[in-house]
Amino acid sequence: MKRFEPYVFLREFATRWDVLAFVVVIGLIVFLGESSRGLLAPLSQLSSTPLSLDPARLPQYAARTTFRMLAGLVLSLIFTLTYATWAAKSERAGKLLVPILDILQSVPILGFISITVVFFLSLAPGRVLGAEFASIFAIFTSQAWNMAFSFYQSLRTIPTELTEAAESFRLSPWMRFWQLEVPFGMPALIWNMMMSMSGGWFFVVASESITVGQTSVALPGVGSYIALAIAQKNLTAIGWAIFTMLIVILLYDQLLFRPLVAWVDRFRVEQEPGVRVPDSWALDMMRRSRLIQAATLAFHAAVLRTSRAVKRRNAATPVAETRPKRSLDLFWVSLMIAVVVLALWHIVAVLIANTSLREALQVSGLAFLTMLRVFLLIALASLIWVPIGVWVGMRPRAAQIVQPAAQFMAAFPANLLFPIAVFGIVRWRLDPDIYLSPLMILGTQWYILFNVIAGASAIPAEMRYVAANFQVAGWLWWRKVALPAVLPFYVTGAITASGGSWNAAIVAELASWGDTQVRARGLGAYIAEATTAGDFHRIVLGIGTMSLFVVVINRLFWRPLYYYAERKYRLT
């Protein structure tokens, strides 16, 4: 039994950690109140109090932006815990839910905004809340899918003996969910939350200043601030925005993710040897502050109490092999096929009625251009970052510095830097077809770097000694030792980078500086233009094509490559 008694407060009035915790908690409350103010204000207020480029307003804007991120994250978490659980528990539902998730993952995120913004504005007519909904939903779509996937996968891979133990001690389904399934999925989920967050930052900037046809909304936030700065060609303001974002991401990292990662360490079933337990001052603070201890104990008790309150299923039936009836299966499958055929027919009908075949062909051509860009850029980034990553990964001290930096860079919304690049392109009249391209990979190349670093540091010391012992050096060393060893890691990184670059294309292929627009030929620019014009059918055509390309490339290229690398080169 725990030797400490949590409720003895008075022995000592407060520890240092209590004071620290108190300040942080109050700060959070003030922040929440501050940033949720104005949610119910009428939409017209947005135009009556226009955004200002005064840097003094930035903390407030940053708070609003952060709040949206947090709301999106909470929504994604709720979605994950329900959708993924449903998909994993019901074999029949899973057959439909998992592929849907897979497709949703490859739909470009900005696509969701352009299609749903009108709907959300209509939810709370004339109020800021509606626009906030649209923005938060966009963030949600950038975070939810991979989180749900990771949780689904965790649910499917719980060790049999753990489920059997839960079963044989007759945990109720509710208790089993909170005591076994959620904790088991937690480490992967937290990791995916971090990845999601990076994606979210990218799109929070794009989702605050929404223009779809006639509808144009600029919510107060860092994203809108940037948009305004671009319109007014104010480079200093952009500098301020970048600085603010750096601080916000740093705070998120220190106050949310580092503590989470350190905390979640205890949920790992298997502890790989040599993995250093991450530390976090914020987690130390929480653990050492008795205020927060009492709060977590209360939460724990609540979980147990709800477990007691929720009724246990009456007849304990073994879940292991309740097989659904074949006829029902058949019915389910035919129902699904019917729905798919109907939807397909509908989409095709709408597209045929409103777009020409020539346009469809043209869009495919543009998609090929974008694809070419993505592949070339991935290749280029690989040429640069793989050798650097291997070099760094082999040197633990360098890795300790570079690894977090690379992760930080991946989290930083690269589109904040776009204006600077566009400024240069306009200034020196560079070819946008070439010079806009690197922007697509600006934010995603870091995935390649930090995965390769992770791979290189995982090369067993003995393998390196063998190479040294037989004097394997130079190109031979790269070919036979380093590259094969990091390949599985590299592929993981490249897949993430490729997906991210497709998404970024929409933002990167069409950029503006003041009144000047620079445009690269590609599918991203096509979608961006259709969005600005509010041309619904072209948006659907563009987004559909992009999703199709991403899915097909994943299936035909990345996935086989991934399995090949895992099978042949994974060091176990």
Added chain:
Amino acid sequence: MNESPLLQCSDVRKAFPKPDGSELLVLEGMNLDLREGQIVGLLGRSGSGKSTLLRLIAGLAEPSAGKVSYLGHPISGPAPGIAMVFQSFALFPWLTVFENVALGLEAQRMPRPEIRKRSLAAIDLIGLDGFESAYPRELSGGMRQRVGFARALVVHPNILLMDEPFSALDVLTAETLRTDFLDLWSEGRMPIKGVILVTHNIEEAVLMCDRILVFGSNPGRILSEIKVSLPQPRNRLDPSFRELVERIYVEMTARPQGSAGGGRHERFPGLGIGSVLPKVSTNLLAGLMEAVAAPPFNGTADLPKIASDLQMEIDELFPVAETLQMLRFAEVEGGDIKLAEDGLAFAHAAVDERKRIFMRHLVTYVPLVAHVRRVLDERASHSARKSRFIDELEDFMSEEAAEQTLRAVIRWARYAEVFAYDDENAMFSLENPT
């Protein structure tokens, strides 16, 4: 024996449906009863269905036919009076020792003070005092399994099910834990009335059980029941203990009934292309032949003796011995292994000669090897896809068994240089790639 049994299995049968609609039979004709004060051992090799039976009793699976009843009532789902200890401990890594132990009581919605009292008592009993707030990862394997025991005992079960609880531990730790458990059991300090222990360790079964049910494989069934009436604590070196161990070895290597004097074929009924072959490396085969050929055995070895000499469990030793028998390098019967002429020759030969002997036996006695070789010889390209043979094998066995069988053949054939295999392209060929 006048009281009614705690637990009774009658004519239990368990089969799993296969994708092609047929079924895979794992257990058949299981009859078992557990009475108060008994430890019953289920002894057999992996794949004999003993763990499956334990899961049926635990209510984690349902029998396809027959009945499992606890205190006279049929079991449907996990019963409150039956608790289980798992091979891999199955502790929740995110809960402390105390929380792990308390979990079963939480599930029963017992009042908190009662939970605390009983959990602490169980922790105390099993010797985990002072570890209450530790997380499983901070504990050694032995301590973790103690938590497993405490967690099972805290719910005050009538029956304790143990699924190879000591097999994931090192020899010394396992012995300590067994002794501690037996002490508590014979002093009557545990709330349990009967125990079922699954094991593949013959000595462990003789050491702990009052009755041992010896399981046979394909499908799992009870070969024989052995009563152990030695008084506790038992001594491994006691002649009557050794005698029992020897007897069980004989049981487990006995030929199926009706094959008296019938030669070796009956050991492998219908040994055609369709028999499942075990995963045994040529190093193990050679090693066992060498060990049996060398003094003090000089060609004939007592299995328990050589098992303890080589520090092998029956699960490891039996497949090797049986493979030697299948290849006609040795004869296994009555708890002994006796090398045949070629077995002795192999043991004394040098590398190239060994390969020649091995190749001869492989082609003659393993029809699948002969078959693959013939196909390769007949084809102009002298090569064939792996899937071709897998498809053929799957007419006889599960997908998994087909893969394992083909892997075994590849392994042996590579050693004997009967044919080559390229894993990258999943191709068989006659020549080794350059």
